[in-house]
Amino acid sequence: MFESYHQILKRNRYKVTPQRKAILEVLDNTRGMHFTAEEIYNQVKKTNPQIGIATVYRTLELLVRLEIVYKSSFDEGRHRYEFYEGDRHFHHHFLCNKCGVIIEVEEDYLCQLEGVLEERGFMISNHNLRLYGLCPACHRKEKHPETR
């Protein structure tokens, strides 16, 4: 599984450097999280203190190009990265307006809409859906404020 990223790099004639391995390891250890380049940089520095942030940006772009990593914007003025789990139709993200948590939503439910559009002549290759509101914890607190 971790070996396979090694293979993908070799197959595309990219070198397997300690920096690239360290960045892949951080991403692998934080599945389900959505980290910024700087957050990944700070994680990687723990094991590779000499690494430069330019290498982190370059490596992330490479991994995005190789479709190993998915790059998202949640409109915060910077990007977040996570392992690409291999679905062309990627999972959705729920963002809590109160606590800021990002929760992944695996259900698709867009097939119907995409079907309508394809009947209309579109070809849909991907989608990006963000849902906003209150996560269950914040929603519960809002309904029962006395339990705070």
Place this chain on the structure above:
Amino acid sequence: MFESYHQILKRNRYKVTPQRKAILEVLDNTRGMHFTAEEIYNQVKKTNPQIGIATVYRTLELLVRLEIVYKSSFDEGRHRYEFYEGDRHFHHHFLCNKCGVIIEVEEDYLCQLEGVLEERGFMISNHNLRLYGLCPACHRKEKHPETR
């Protein structure tokens, strides 16, 4: 209709300046379009050559705060603005991978997904969906390249 924006500004004790009127007018004349701050700046300069781009940014932020204007990111490294048509559940956007056109999609089709999440304890207040692929024109050309 244009009067109402005047009213909204006054009601919230903001001054109705020529710059704000000019920016609202540009947005009003380009409904269905999705312009960047700079594009709006260039439009407004035609009637108000003295305007500064800082005023455009400030006014757009104000209008977003007043929920008159909606601000979107299409991951191009800058934002785009359009009149908020008053729906809390905003229309979707289709982006053509080939010609770059942005087409609005009015159909919702997210109620089912949002219902599932609300059963799970979430409260969904808004969503943001971007669809990617080929617009009908580009899709047709791809299927019949000889007609180019």
Place this chain on the structure above:
DNA sequence: ACCTAATTGATAATAATTATCATTTGCAAT
């Protein structure tokens, strides 16, 4: 062990957006 093109780290450059601040102005009260 050697060679060389790829990679790295430091840092400068870029570009969108925001902050600063002196000047101007909308508008409410006179």
Place this chain on the structure above:
DNA sequence: ATTGCAAATGATAATTATTATCAATTAGGT
């Protein structure tokens, strides 16, 4: 109509995420 002043503006500096540059280092094939 005139005045007073907080709000708004325009010019521009600052900020911030990201990209480009380039000399030094290194992975991986020979």
